[in-house]
Structures are given as structure tokens and as C-alpha cells.
Amino acid sequence: MLPARTAFLDDLTAEAAELAGPGHWQTGQLGSAHFTVRALEGYRAVIPPDDPAVPRYLSALKRAGSGPFRIRVTGLTLTPGSVMASAEPVDEAADAFMDRFAEELGPDGWFERPHGRRDIWYSNLLHFTGDIPEPAKLIEWVADRRRLDPVEVVVPAAELVRFRLMGGERPHMRPVRL
Numbered sequence: 691m692l693p694a695r696t697a698f699l700d701d702l703t704a705e706a707a708e709l710a711g712p713g714h715w716q717t718g719q720l721g722s723a724h725f726t727v728r729a730l731e732g733y734r735a736v737i738p739p740d741d742p743a744v745p746r747y748l749s750a751l752k753r754a755g756s757g758p759f760r761i762r763v764t765g766l767t768l769t770p771g772s773v774m775a776s777a778e779p780v781d782e783a784a785d786a787f788m789d790r791f792a793e794e795l796g797p798d799g800w801f802e803r804p805h806g807r808r809d810i811w812y813s814n815l816l817h818f819t820g821d822i823p824e825p826a827k828l829i830e831w832v833a834d835r836r837r838l839d840p841v842e843v844v845v846p847a848a849e850l851v852r853f854r855l856m857g858g859e860r861p862h863m864r865p866v867r868l
Contacts, residue, residue: 696843699723699775702766702835703815706773707860709828710816716860718775718815724865725761725777725813727788727848728802730795737852737868743798744868747850750794757847759784761811766835771818773832777811780842784811787848817863 703718717723730747737744760780767774779785788808792799802808822828851865 696720696723696841698841699763699813699815702775703773704860705831706816706828709822709824709831710773710818711821711823713861714819715817715855716815716862717817718773718813719860719862722856722862722864723813723815724851725811725843725845727791728799728808730798731801734852744850746798747795748868750791750796750798751848751850753794754787754791754848756787756849757783757845759787759845759848760842761845762840762842763813763838764840765837766815766832767812768829768832772814773816773828774812774814777813777843779811784845791848819861 699718700720703716761777763777765776850868853863856864
């Protein structure tokens with residue numbers, strides 16, 4: 691995961707959440723926004739302190755190098771499960787890291803291997819958790835933002851994280867560093 695500490699993603703997340711209705715996870719808010727490099731496994735409710743996979747993942751991350759990376763957010767897109775900020779690397783560093791990390795993971799890269807190499811960079815702003823009362827409004831809002839004036843984000847380093855659901859006024863999945 692590449693953390694993205696940017697207020698403009700938080701603003702877009704709040705706007706999308708207003709249009710989508712209550713209860714959806716506002717994962718693009720400050721302290722939660724991130725660019726996904728790859729998923730390493732499915733969700734586990736508990737990761738024990740002596741879990742054997744975590745040191746291997748961290749070792750692969752260290753060997754791959756971890757930043758900094760420059761990524762440019764270029765617009766929004768809509769998927770069946772989320773509103774996403776589309777992005778592209780400013781130079782070769784982020785893509786080269788993605789490839790090195792996949793290589794360094796070796797057999798531990800099994801989870802995404804069947805899907806091939808990721809060819810997009812994105813940050814999930816809003817994860818849908820149920821119905822959207824007026825979907826046409828959200829669809830139009832995203833369509834109007836399909837292309838945005840590019841905003842460059844400097845990500846200092848990649849991190850290995852898991853996610854915790856946080857409730858409250860703006861529910862979201864918060865990354866927790868392993």
C-alpha cells in the first residue's frame with residue numbers, strides 16, 4: 691500500500707458519500723486514503739503476532755525498495771463496489787517497484803498471480819456497503835469528474851498494512867501498519 695495524505699481526496703470522498711447516502715465506507719478520507727499495489731491474501735479477522743507470512747512479506751517489501759513514488763491523480767471512475775480515483779505514475783519508479791515487489795514475493799505472491807500484472811493505479815474513495823438511493827446522481831457526478839486537472843501526490847514509502855473497519859460519522863477501512 692502507498693499511503694496518500696491529501697486533502698483533495700478527502701474532499702472528493704465526502705462529496706461522493708453525500709451522493710451515495712449513509713453507511714458507505716469513506717476510505718478516501720485523510721489517514722485512510724492509499725494507492726493499492728497488490729493484495730497479498732484474503733481478509734483475516736486475526737493475524738497472530740507470530741504469523742509466519744508477515745516477516746516474509748516485509749522482507750520482500752524491503753528487498754523491492756519502497757519509495758518515494760510520485761503519482762498523479764487524473765480523474766474518477768465508478769465500479770460496482772466503489773468510487774475510485776484513477777492515477778498514473780509520474781515516472782517509472784512506482785511501476786518498477788510494483789514489478790520488483792511481485793518478483794521478491796515469489797510464492798507469497800500467489801493471491802494476485804492468476805490475474806496477471808496490475809495495469810492501473812487507483813485509490814478507493816468510497817466502498818459501497820448497500821443500496822444507493824439515487825444512483826443516477828452519483829453516476830453523473832463521477833462522469834463529470836472522469837477527467838480532473840492532474841494532482842501530483844508524493845508517496846514517501848510503501849507500507850505493508852491490514853485494514854480495520856472504523857465506525858463513526860464517516861465509517862471507513864483504516865490501514866494499520868504490520
